[in-house]
Amino acid sequence: MAEQLHLNAFIFPAGHHEAAWRHPATQPERIHDADYFHQIARTAEDAAFDAVFLADMPVLTPNVAHNAVGGLEPITLLASIAAATSRIGLIATASTTYYEPYNLARLFASVDHLSKGRAGWNVVTTVSDLVAANYGLDVYPDAADRYARATEFLDVVTKLWDGWDEDAIVLVRAGGATPTSRGSTRRITPVPASICADRWTCRARRRAARCWCRRARRTRDAPSRPGSPR
Numbered sequence: 001m002a003e004q005l006h007l008n009a010f011i012f013p014a015g016h017h018e019a020a021w022r023h024p025a026t027q028p029e030r031i032h033d034a035d036y037f038h039q040i041a042r043t044a045e046d047a048a049f050d051a052v053f054l055a056d057m058p059v060l061t062p063n064v065a066h067n068a069v070g071g072l073e074p075i076t077l078l079a080s081i082a083a084a085t086s087r088i089g090l091i092a093t094a095s096t097t098y099y100e101p102y103n104l105a106r107l108f109a110s111v112d113h114l115s116k117g118r119a120g121w122n123v124v125t126t127v128s129d130l131v132a133a134n135y136g137l138d139v140y141p142d143a144a145d146r147y148a149r150a151t152e153f154l155d156v157v158t159k160l161w162d163g164w165d166e167d168a169i170v171l172v173r174a175g176g177a178t179p180t181s182r183g184s185t186r187r188i189t190p191v192p193a194s195i196c197a198d199r200w201t202c203r204a205r206r207r208a209a210r211c212w213c214r215r216a217r218r219t220r221d222a223p224s225r226p227g228s229p230r
């Protein structure tokens with residue numbers, strides 16, 4: 001079988017070379033412009049690249065006198081690129097040292113849903129005192145601490161993603177307008193629509209909903225006695 005080459009476009013907003021932003025063909029003034037990234041991602045997608053990749057250091061580096069620095073938060077940017085592309089993989093860098101597992105699991109899960117399964121995570125532990133200062137630390141944690149946290153972090157995040165089965169959410173939409181045998185549409189008391197976390201809860205809720213409907217119909221169809229309120 002022929003081997004297949006995988007290609008990943010590592011987008012560095014102002015170019016990978018320190019002085020790339022000074023080249024007349026580059027567009028450093030567009031590093032906060034979503035269309036700029038959409039164009040690059042679409043070009044990569046049309047050229048059959050597997051993924052686009054966004055690096056990250058959560059800090060504004062002080063070399064602003066020599067480079068076009070700054071940049072958009074990568075997971076937010078991925079969500080935007082997701083809407084402008086249809087097939088290409090979307091990888092963002094995020095730090096296990098400074099995020100909390102639940103926040104990050106939720107962010108990537110959201111991008112994964114928005115992109116129909118195209119999200120990827122470049123796991124880093126972030127080696128920078130400048131970044132550490134943004135999170136109230138004097139220096140970045142040593143390697144043993146960063147990697148111990150990263151290992152547990154990955155375990156928690158993957159468990160969060162796998163916490164529910166694919167088919168665990170069952171929408172129970174009961175009540176509302178119901179056609180009757182007379183061909184008209186009568187209102188019965190609506191039962192709250194619900195989203196159940198697991199099949200057992202769903203079954204219990206469906207039973208409760210059926211019960212509720214029967215009770216509502218009995219009340220509705222009961223002959224009223226003279227003088228009793230309807």
Ligand SMILES: Cc1cc2nc3c(=O)[nH]c(=O)nc-3n(C[C@H](O)[C@H](O)[C@H](O)COP(=O)(O)O)c2cc1C
Pocket residue numbers: 054055056057093123124125126127143
């Ligand atoms: C292609 C590539 C991209 C990387 N991108 C980032 C990045 O965006 N942010 C970051 O903090 N580290 C990045 N790194 C750094 C590594 O994740 C790692 O922290 C670094 O190699 C130091 O290794 P250590 O953590 O074992 O000391 C990147 C490394 C490579 C090879």
